[in-house]
Amino acid sequence: MTYTYLLLAIFLLPEANGLAAKRGIAYNNNNPSGNAVYANLFKGxxxxxxxxxxxxxxxxxxxxFEFVPMLWGLPSGADPDWTAAVQTPGTVxxxxxxxxxxxxxxxxNIIxxxxxxxxxxxxxxxxxxxRIGSPSVLWNNVGSSSGGSYNTxxxxxxxxxxCTGCHLDFAAIHYYQDCVTPDGQNGAVWFEGNVTNAHDVLGLPIWITEFECYGSEQQQIAFLEQALPWLDSQGYVERYAYFGAFPQYLINADGTALSDLGSSYASI
Known part of the structure; x- marks a missing residue:
């Protein structure tokens, strides 16, 4: 029994799950091939x-790639497909x-x-x-929320x-904001402050499962050149995924290769 618990403890360690490689891809199958073709362009x-x-x-x-399944919304009843996805070998x-x-x-939109x-x-x-993540919330949201006039x-x-009986291994957050804020602030600094605040408030390792700065491709690359080394250096940041594996984002307009932004994301 002691040996079993030791194996489980090792399995749940971030280092044992490959979390040192933090960078990920958000994608879908809404493409001519109907599969993960855009995400697979990052292979290698x-x-x-x-x-x-x-x-x-x-x-x-x-x-x-490690695939991480998500239960996107609240099911209306028992969901055997979700159970099967979680129990698929290799799901961590x-x-x-x-x-x-x-x-x-x-x-x-759930209260x-x-x-x-x-x-x-x-x-x-x-x-x-x-390992279980918290709901993926837009941490920089300051407007109304699904339950009324309160923020994220x-x-x-x-x-x-x-959710007092919930066990959460990490907190998942989103971030969308200008590459340069309206008052001229460096967007990467603003982003870093939001991620730091999420960790300070929630007290959990952080996954940024969606983030993007609004601006030109060159502005976004400059943002990543500052933000990615910072994310990689923060011990409490386990994983992150820039938005997203789609044409005219991380994929070129033809859908045939990484864009300049995607190449920067993959290599910085």
Whole structure:
């Protein structure tokens, strides 16, 4: 029995899960091939180790990447496909609800109490066998939220207050902001401050599962040149994924190769 617990403890260590390779890819199968073709363009770039597609399955993601399944929203009932995805050999980490703190159409938009109940039902049964992330929230959100006129930090506080039986191994956050803020501040510095604040408030290792600065390609590359070495140097930042593996983002307009931005993301 002692040997079994020792193996489990080793399995759950970040170093044992390849978390030292922090860089990842956010992708989907909305392309002419209907699979992970855009994400697979990063194959061979050793700084990119993992990927997720806001759901499951992986749509033929290359086996050189760790696929991280996500339960995007609150199921209406038992979800055997989710259970099967989590129990697929090689699954080490799982992600939860996507932007439940927001109310727009592409967010999962769940009030904290229901999100907590959903976590207890659909995520917590896997505690101790995989590493569980918190709901993926837009940490720099300062506007209204799904539960009323409060921001993401308050949504997260309410979620944690209702999820007292939850075991969370890391916190997942999103960040979207200008490469240069309207008052002329360096966007990378602003980003670093947001990530630091999330860690200070939540007290968990951080995954930034979506982030982007708004600006020209050259402005974005300059942002990454500052932000990526900083992320790699922060021990509490386990993983991150710049948005995203799509044409005219990290992929060129033809969908045939990495864009200049994608090449920079893969190599900086």
């Amino acid at each position: 770039h050793t700084k990119v180790s993992w990927a997720y597609d806001w759901g499951y399955p992986s749509w033929n993601l290359d086996s050189s 980490n799982i992600l939860g609800f996507n932007e439940p703190d927001l109310t727009y159409d592409a967010s999962s 904290p109490e229901k999100a907590a109940a959903g976590y207890l039902t659909y995520m917590q049964p896997f505690a101790g066998t995989v 930090a308050t949504w997260t506080e309410y979620f944690l207050g209702n």
